[in-house]
Amino acid sequence: MHIDKMEGIIEAILFAMGTSVRVSDIAKVIEQNEATTKKIIRNMMDKYDCEDRGIKIIELEDAFQMCTKPSLYNEIRKITVQPKKVVLSDVLLETLSIIAYKQPITKAAIDQIRGVSSNHAINKLIDYDLVEDVGRMDAPGRPLLFGTTEAFLRNFGMTCLEELPDVKEEELEKFKKEAESEVQLEINETD
Structure with missing residues (x-):
C-alpha cells in the first residue's frame, strides 16, 4: 500500500x-x-x-x-454558540407526543385533543427543532400541518417513526378514565 x-x-x-x-x-x-x-x-x-x-x-x-x-x-x-439546554415541560411533552403519533396534524386538531391552545407549545417545539411545518392540508384555509424532525428521532434514540412505542388499548382506556376524573374534579371544585 x-x-x-x-x-x-x-x-x-x-x-x-x-x-x-x-x-x-x-x-x-x-x-x-x-x-x-x-x-x-x-x-x-x-x-x-x-x-x-x-x-x-x-x-x-x-x-x-x-x-x-x-x-x-x-x-x-x-462561529460556535453555546447549545441551549432543552427542557421539555409536561405541556411540551404532551404536544410533542400528539404530533409524533398523529402526524401530519394541524394546530386545530392538536388544540382539540389537548382542549387548550397549543400556540406556545408548538412554537417552542419548532425552536427546539423537534417539530416542523411539513406542508399544508388540502382544505379550506389550507392550515399548516406539523410533523417531527430528524432531530426528534436523534434526541429520542430512534431511527424511524415506526420505533415509537405502541400505546396499548388498556393504557388508552386508563388515560381516558384519568382525564375524565380530572375533568370531574375541576367541575366539582367550581360548583
Whole structure:
C-alpha cells in the first residue's frame, strides 16, 4: 500500500472517530506493524505543524487523536454558540407526543385533543427543532400541518417513526378514565 493511501486512511479514521484511536487498531487497518504506523503518524503530525492547517494530531500514550489547533480557538469561538439546554415541560411533552403519533396534524386538531391552545407549545417545539411545518392540508384555509424532525428521532434514540412505542388499548382506556376524573374534579371544585 502506498504511503499517501495509508496517510489518507489514518486521517479518515482519526477524523471519523473524533476520539483517540489506539495505534494497534490503526496498524491493523493499514496492515503495518505498530512501529511503522507510529512513524507514519508522527510524520503526518510534522506536516500538520509545518503547514497553515486548522487541525493537528496529538499523541496520547499508545493512541492518536485529531483535534483543532489551540491557536485557532478565538476563530472557532466566533462561529460556535453555546447549545441551549432543552427542557421539555409536561405541556411540551404532551404536544410533542400528539404530533409524533398523529402526524401530519394541524394546530386545530392538536388544540382539540389537548382542549387548550397549543400556540406556545408548538412554537417552542419548532425552536427546539423537534417539530416542523411539513406542508399544508388540502382544505379550506389550507392550515399548516406539523410533523417531527430528524432531530426528534436523534434526541429520542430512534431511527424511524415506526420505533415509537405502541400505546396499548388498556393504557388508552386508563388515560381516558384519568382525564375524565380530572375533568370531574375541576367541575366539582367550581360548583
